[in-house]
Amino acid sequence: MGTRADISAVFAEKVVWITGASSGIGEGMAKAFAGAGAKVVLCGRNVDELNRVRDECVAAGAHEDYLMVLLLDVLDYDAMPAALQAVLDEFSRVDILINNAGQGARDRVLNLSMDVYRKTMEVNLFSAIALTKKVLPVMMEQGSGRIVGLSSMAGKIGVHLRTAYCPAKHAVVGFCDALRAEMAHYGIKVTTIVPGVVRTQSAAKAMTGNGELLGPEKGVMVGGLSVDEAIEIIMSQLSEGADEIIVAAEGEVQLMKQKRDDPVTVFRFMEAAAEEEIYSDSGE
Numbered sequence: 001m002g003t004r005a006d007i008s009a010v011f012a013e014k015v016v017w018i019t020g021a022s023s024g025i026g027e028g029m030a031k032a033f034a035g036a037g038a039k040v041v042l043c044g045r046n047v048d049e050l051n052r053v054r055d056e057c058v059a060a061g062a063h064e065d066y067l068m069v070l071l072l073d074v075l076d077y078d079a080m081p082a083a084l085q086a087v088l089d090e091f092s093r094v095d096i097l098i099n100n101a102g103q104g105a106r107d108r109v110l111n112l113s114m115d116v117y118r119k120t121m122e123v124n125l126f127s128a129i130a131l132t133k134k135v136l137p138v139m140m141e142q143g144s145g146r147i148v149g150l151s152s153m154a155g156k157i158g159v160h161l162r163t164a165y166c167p168a169k170h171a172v173v174g175f176c177d178a179l180r181a182e183m184a185h186y187g188i189k190v191t192t193i194v195p196g197v198v199r200t201q202s203a204a205k206a207m208t209g210n211g212e213l214l215g216p217e218k219g220v221m222v223g224g225l226s227v228d229e230a231i232e233i234i235m236s237q238l239s240e241g242a243d244e245i246i247v248a249a250e251g252e253v254q255l256m257k258q259k260r261d262d263p264v265t266v267f268r269f270m271e272a273a274a275e276e277e278i279y280s281d282s283g284e
Contacts, residue, residue: 004036010239012037015091019074019131020101022049024200025150028231029098034062036235039091043070043083044101074101074127080134088138097135098148099128104206104214105164108278111209117164119207124168129175139188146189148238149176153196153248156256157266160274165206180243189241193234194256196248197224224249 016033020026021042034040034057042050050069058064068090072083087094103123105116132147139145154162155169173192180190204216225233230247237245246253259266 007032007235007239008036010036013039014095015039015041015087015093016096016098017041017043017070017087017094017135018098018100019043019072019127022046022053024202025195025198025227025230025234026098026100027053028227029100029234031057031060032231032235034067035060037063037066039066039068041068041070041087041091043072045071045073047071074131075122077127077130080131084134084138093142094135094138094145095142096146096148097132098150099131100148100150101127102150102202104202105208106161106203106206106214107209108161109163112164113209113211116207116209116211119211120164121168121171124165125171125175128172132179136183136188140186144187146191146238147176147179147183148191148193149173151176151192151194153194153252153256155194157259158270160270160278189243191238191242192244194244194246194248195225195230196246196252196256197222198230198247199224199226224252 011033014033016038018026018030018033018041021030021040022044026044030040030042030053040057040062042053044050047069050071054064054067054069057067068087070083070086072079084094101123103120105112105120107116128149135145135147139147149172151172152165152169153159154166155171155173158166173194176190176192183190199222201216204214206214208214225247233247234245246256248256255266255269
């Protein structure tokens with residue numbers, strides 16, 4: 001794994017645009033890039049939380065002029081050209097775009113409205129495609145750049161109660177793989193980050209069937225990795241130019257490998273997990 005000095009050598013002075021930078025993995029990456037001397041665009045909808053992240057980066061030693069707070073709802077595609085221009089006015093280039101903004105959904109398939117399916121796909125996939133399409137011409141003119149997509153273990157394995165989230169995250173993998181092949185000619189790299197369970201507050205923000213949020217009482221992430229452990233893996237492997245980064249505890253890593261080598265066994269395992277969680281006490 002790359003050392004802190006190695007990571008700083010790679011990312012110092014690079015312009016890194018991170019969507020969903022106000023919490024969770026996005027916040028962790030923002031702080032790590034700022035600590036490595038990068039110029040970081042903190043992008044999201046919550047200005048108070050973005051300012052908090054900026055202030056904490058500065059308190060940790062980052063240069064204030066290297067941090068930009070950018071308000072952007074990633075579903076507002078019409079606002080993307082002005083957002084890109086604001087970044088270029090501030091930093092003149094974009095070296096890394098990290099499409100981290102995401103939206104979870106957790107409920108039984110028959111309970112999930114089509115509006116929830118559409119929003120889950122819009123936030124996780126289409127918004128990332130839209131922003132990538134805006135930034136790619138800048139990177140092509142530069143002759144370099146990296147696009148980073150945030151998928152999930154749910155983008156590799158079908159999980160019960162995630163019939164909206166799983167297809168969105170599978171699609172992120174497909175988009176990144178196809179984009180990687182197409183953009184190599186231009187010197188632009190593509191990385192897919194595939195987290196397993198990481199102890200953030202993201203589950204509490206997952207939508208239920210009618211679009212309401214799951215909430216902190218039911219949306220508790222247990223086990224897995226801490227955010228700090230996840231960020232250490234991400235930064236080390238990004239600094240080495242990895243095409244795909246698995247960010248997960250050993251058991252989850254083995255399950256993803258087994259899905260590749262012996263998918264039928266994983267299908268039966270996931271069926272048993274669904275039976276235990278959904279139906280064991282329901283009387284169905």
